[in-house]
Amino acid sequence: MKKTVHYFCFGVDDHTKQNLYYFPSAQPKIQYIIDTLKNNEYMVNMVSSCSIKNNGFFKSKIYKVDNNEKHVFFSSFKTPLKVLNKISIFMTFVQFIFYMLFCVKKNDIVLIYHSLYYIRPMELLKKLKKVRYILEVEELYSFLDDNTEVFMDQEIEFINYGSAYLLVNDLIDEKISRREKKAVISYGNYSVPPKISCRNFEYHDYINVVYAGVIENRRKAAFIAIESAKHLNEKYCIHILGFGEKSDIINLKKRINEINKELSEERIIFHGTKSGDEYSCFLQSCDVALSTHSYDKKDLPAADYSFPSKIITYMANGLKVVSSDVRSVRYSKIGRNITFYEKNTPEDIAKSIESLEYVSQVDSREKINELDKQFKKNLKNLIDEF
Incomplete structure (x- = not known):
């Protein structure tokens, strides 16, 4: 029986990208991870924590992409009042915890796209249930932005609590206490597009x-x-x-x-x-x-x-x-x-x-194809042994 991977991230799809706030630069890597998991014959539930873009209410939705992929989106709302918007954030925390408690089965795999957003709900969840998860670390936010520096200790603690890692570069090991925990590295989206002839390109003389x-x-x-x-x-x-x-x-x-x-x-x-x-x-x-x-x-x-x-x-x-x-x-x-x-x-x-x-x-x-093959093999080994 195929293993199910619950991938908590900030992904969108064609059904939701008009209504939800998301980072375009993050989407290719998210989709690449999903495609790699499916290529390795896992079932994937992408669970998105994206919130509504404009004032209004977004009702939770579930879309079946195919027999091996499903997308889950939490409810959220936005108003001109910042106080009420904090309630919306708390509401998404509750939905995240509920999903982890009742939708993640014993032998399922949890993969979390590292974000400061997940620190609070994971702190609450740990009091209710022992959770093992693979943490995808694309950035250490408190080291990149002065506005988030106050979260540095919390961020490192959250990262160190992970059971295994998907890291964005070879240097993050220097900062986290990985010890004997396993990790694989992916610098980005290793999908190589086909060669395309661009007929309308006007600058061939340069x-x-x-x-x-x-x-x-x-x-x-x-x-x-x-x-x-x-x-x-x-x-x-x-x-x-x-x-x-x-x-x-x-x-x-x-x-x-x-x-x-x-x-x-x-x-x-x-x-x-x-x-x-x-x-x-x-x-x-x-x-x-x-x-x-x-x-x-x-x-x-x-x-x-x-x-x-x-x-x-x-x-x-x-x-x-x-x-x-x-x-x-x-x-x-x-x-x-x-x-x-x-x-x-x-x-x-x-x-x-x-x-x-x-x-x-x-x-x-050729180099990217080489990295792609190695990453797919390493990620499969990581999950199979998790």
Whole structure:
């Protein structure tokens, strides 16, 4: 009989993504985990803790995807009053505990996507039932954000209580007390899309450089990427794909226009967001991709407790990657496949881009396929022995 894995996370599907608040960047990894579990012949119940996006009430829903996959969504509501919204959070805690008590059977597997959200309900649940779970650690939040630093001790305690781990990089072991508990590592979504011919791509006369990801001022990734255009020769064109706050996108577009005027030609282009085949098609039409998050000395150690998953997406689409020199990437299994720049300046980024050998036949897809096969094997062994 197939084992059932209850995957507690912040996933959405086509039925719910219009109504629930979620992080687009987290969805590919969540779906990849689900697909990997099904590939290993487990039944998967994705139990989502996403809450309603706008004012109103969202009624709990259950969708059967196929014979091996089911999606469960908790009820939530939102009002203009913050006090009432706290009641909604408590209501989702109760639903989580109820599900764990009455829907998770003795031999079922519990996989929890690590979030500060789960700390409180798990503290309550532990008083009612002994729970063993695999914890998927994508980030250590209290190390990444000053606003969550007060939760550091609670977060570490919650992580240490896990019975086994799915870790996002090779360095998190340095911070958690894993002892003899087993762990497997996945840097991101290892799904390799098919090669797609992009007929409408208009920039074949250039060496095309792309940044794809969040646009925000704190770590300035997209902003420093466009500044590098001033230090590249006329053979290069920089493309920005991404999402973010409206004010940040307005500022980015303004700066792009200013730089293009300085260069007397359009060498930086903002394309907005793309997804699915359109996204893969665009990436595969480019030559090199950028991971240019900027860390000051205070924030740099925090980069050890996450992984820029965009690098995996870039490599899965056959791109060469230029990245800031963060330990989580350099000491990963793909570190040798990345071109790092030392100084976090537009000049140094441009030098690294120009140093690449563009006629190389090395296909980064092969490395991602290798990681995919190994991860599927390791995850199956972890669950079978759990």
